[in-house]
Amino acid sequence: MTQVKPMRADARRNYERLLKAAAEAFAEHGEGASLDDIAKRAGVGSGTLYRHFPTRQALLEAAYVDRIKALSGRADELGRELPPGEALVAWLNELCVGIIQVRGMKALLGSAVTDDGVAAVTACGTHVRAAATRLVGAAQREGTLRADVEPIDVLRLVHGVATAAELANADGSGTRRYVSLLTEGLRPVRS
Amino acid sequence: MTQVKPMRADARRNYERLLKAAAEAFAEHGEGASLDDIAKRAGVGSGTLYRHFPTRQALLEAAYVDRIKALSGRADELGRELPPGEALVAWLNELCVGIIQVRGMKALLGSAVTDDGVAAVTACGTHVRAAATRLVGAAQREGTLRADVEPIDVLRLVHGVATAAELANADGSGTRRYVSLLTEGLRPVRS
DNA sequence: TCGTGAACCGGGGCCCTCTCCGTATCCTGT
DNA sequence: ACAGGATACGGAGAGGGCCCCGGTTCACGA
Numbered sequence A, B: 001m002t003q004v005k006p007m008r009a010d011a012r013r014n015y016e017r018l019l020k021a022a023a024e025a026f027a028e029h030g031e032g033a034s035l036d037d038i039a040k041r042a043g044v045g046s047g048t049l050y051r052h053f054p055t056r057q058a059l060l061e062a063a064y065v066d067r068i069k070a071l072s073g074r075a076d077e078l079g080r081e082l083p084p085g086e087a088l089v090a091w092l093n094e095l096c097v098g099i100i101q102v103r104g105m106k107a108l109l110g111s112a113v114t115d116d117g118v119a120a121v122t123a124c125g126t127h128v129r130a131a132a133t134r135l136v137g138a139a140q141r142e143g144t145l146r147a148d149v150e151p152i153d154v155l156r157l158v159h160g161v162a163t164a165a166e167l168a169n170a171d172g173s174g175t176r177r178y179v180s181l182l183t184e185g186l187r188p189v190r191s
Numbered sequence C: 001t002c003g004t005g006a007a008c009c010g011g012g013g014c015c016c017t018c019t020c021c022g023t024a025t026c027c028t029g030t
Numbered sequence D: 001a002c003a004g005g006a007t008a009c010g011g012a013g014a015g016g017g018c019c020c021c022g023g024t025t026c027a028c029g030a
Helices: A009-029 A035-042 A046-052 A056-081 A084-101 A105-112 A123-142 A151-168 A175-184 B009-032 B035-042 B046-052 B056-081 B084-101 B105-112 B123-142 B151-168 B175-184
Strands: none
Touching: A009 A035, A009 A046, A009 A056, A035 A046, A035 A056, A056 A084, A056 A105, A056 A123, A084 A105, A084 A123, A084 A151, A084 A175, A105 A123, A105 A151, A123 A151, A151 A175, A151 B151, A151 B175, A175 B151, A175 B175, B009 B035, B009 B046, B009 B056, B009 B105, B035 B046, B035 B056, B056 B084, B056 B105, B056 B123, B084 B105, B084 B123, B084 B151, B084 B175, B105 B123, B105 B151, B123 B151, B151 B175
16 A cells, blocks of 8 residues: 555665655744755755645655654553553653744644545554544543544644744743643542 | 824825725735735825835724724624623724734734734724723623733733634634633633 | 825735655555 | 655746836826
8 A cells, every 4th residue: 555666776876865855944944844945955856746746735744744653652551551541641742842942833733633634544644543542441431531522633733732832932831731721621529 | 182183185095095994805815915005096106105104014904993093992882782701802802803803903913912022003903902801800800800911911812722613614703612612721620 | 286105006026835656665465 | 875755955937026117108388
């Protein structure tokens, strides 16, 4: 399923160089980085870029798929190390930090949890949703998470909280506080 | 303070037409609407648009300042009609719906609560922050809102929740649910 | 009515996205 | 080793957006 025909050598080379250039450019200028510029950095024509990655979304996804997989992997690690409820909170914190620190990942994860019926099936989205489903399910069985929320709700809310934290501090230092406001709620703790 | 020199008649006319055209265009195409197109709709040259509104932000603000004031006014109405805690929740819901339904207002309110140190003092931001401060203070005195949150935190989180609700449904029908997840928290209700 | 300067207009420079097709490069079978 | 087809490349160009500038128009006050 991955690649029925092996890519031609030059195609593969250009593909790799584009990914590297894209990661640099997105880190530098955010998700709006110029695609022509990325092509230039990679030393290829713009047509080549568009052949490999028909949309900006596709390029973003290819550039960050490793990081997304790593984050999804962390979900399982945390699930093994901590009780379900704490694992979920810890993972949400890491996710939030990742979204803010790695410029461009926000748009990617955002589109992964968008309900537009089309193209919702992205590789990144699948990984993240699967990870969230495991942690959410465990926490709900344990009773430390409301039973009426879906994994995708949690992901959307974290995306939102990351947006909020970003407004407060571009460096994401206040992330933890905002995540806890979400998990605990705005009401005072009832003793 | 508003306008030291009265505007020339044609300037005033063009200003008004631009605002009308802008409101239409933003409603139609979202906050990214083409500025040249707005100028064309208004029947003025693009230079005129840029003289009146040096930035897209300025135009957004001018186009929606009425709506923002209305929302801020609603805060006081609700404060009179309901107990503080309920008033705050009701207002947050209205705010959230407004952010989603009126395309373009999201960016505006977002920038109003951004901590970038520069240009944070916008007319819209001032109104909304003042309204939030009143409701938040009352709810905290009543004891139905955590004492450790600032009004601006609440506004940022609502902005984030609106983002989340938007991901779920472009029409904002699930807004109420997401707002309540924020106010109640993700933990189960402890009886 | 008329002079003056504020306000307008829209063309043009610059940058971005995305497509098209002639050309260069690679791969395979002999 | 090499011919020939398959594959990928490149970069110009169309289309559109942002924004500024210089000549022109027109509202206002005397």
